Amino acid sequence: MTGSTATLHSDTANVTAIGATIESRLNAYDWTDVGTQLDANGWAMLGGLLSAGECRALAGLYEGGGRFRSHVVMARHGFGRGEYKYYAYPLPHLIADLRTALYPRLAPIADRWNQAMGIDVRYPADHADFIARCHAAGQTRPTPLLLQYGEGDFNALHQDLYGEHVFPFQVVFLLSRPGEDFTGGEFVLTEQRPRMQSRAEVVPLGQGDAAVFAVHHRPVQGSRGVYRVNLRHGVSRVRSGHRHTTGIIFHDAA
Numbered sequence: 742m743t744g745s746t747a748t749l750h751s752d753t754a755n756v757t758a759i760g761a762t763i764e765s766r767l768n769a770y771d772w773t774d775v776g777t778q779l780d781a782n783g784w785a786m787l788g789g790l791l792s793a794g795e796c797r798a799l800a801g802l803y804e805g806g807g808r809f810r811s812h813v814v815m816a817r818h819g820f821g822r823g824e825y826k827y828y829a830y831p832l833p834h835l836i837a838d839l840r841t842a843l844y845p846r847l848a849p850i851a852d853r854w855n856q857a858m859g860i861d862v863r864y865p866a867d868h869a870d871f872i873a874r875c876h877a878a879g880q881t882r883p884t885p886l887l888l889q890y891g892e893g894d895f896n897a898l899h900q901d902l903y904g905e906h907v908f909p910f911q912v913v914f915l916l917s918r919p920g921e922d923f924t925g926g927e928f929v930l931t932e933q934r935p936r937m938q939s940r941a942e943v944v945p946l947g948q949g950d951a952a953v954f955a956v957h958h959r960p961v962q963g964s965r966g967v968y969r970v971n972l973r974h975g976v977s978r979v980r981s982g983h984r985h986t987t988g989i990i991f992h993d994a995a
Contacts, residue, residue, distance in 0.1 A: 923982030
């Protein structure tokens, strides 16, 4: 695992190469279609974004070789069962590059959603400027995280808000192989529309796939105009094996 971890914490030349690779991968997706999927369902798939080697390297950081600011055991807080760790700054290069490169592709969609919902907040074009906004408001703790589940573990439905400044999207990456490394453990989204029962949707992630999804709410066109739909996300019970995911949240925490 040492060699794989070095890929994430490499010298400047390799960091530049990783960044260019992420840019080229993201350019291969149809972002108009991503926006259409987000509008229709509140989530969109970015299939095969990470390689198997990158997935193994990130998962390997959990037990050593990674820098983390905190360790959360879910059962202690009523969050479910399982555990996760928040990365410390500086983030692993791959996580930092993904966060920086994904943000400007999602910011125009975030602006459009806020406009539709009558929310005045707009987002700068560059992630560094948005992070500066968070830090000026006292939200200075990094929020990207690495999660680990074993047999019987699950993540209760929740939202990752963390403070006044919230970017409307986040991204989850499945690092393990469903059906081989673990069974069960499906990524689940629910939405609550006014005067209707909640709708649940299972997102079919494979190793290396990413899902972009709404953090809090999304706009839906109704007969009387646009209204807000509240979303939550979680993970169903893992039936066997071990499951690792990493999540990128674009706002920092207070």
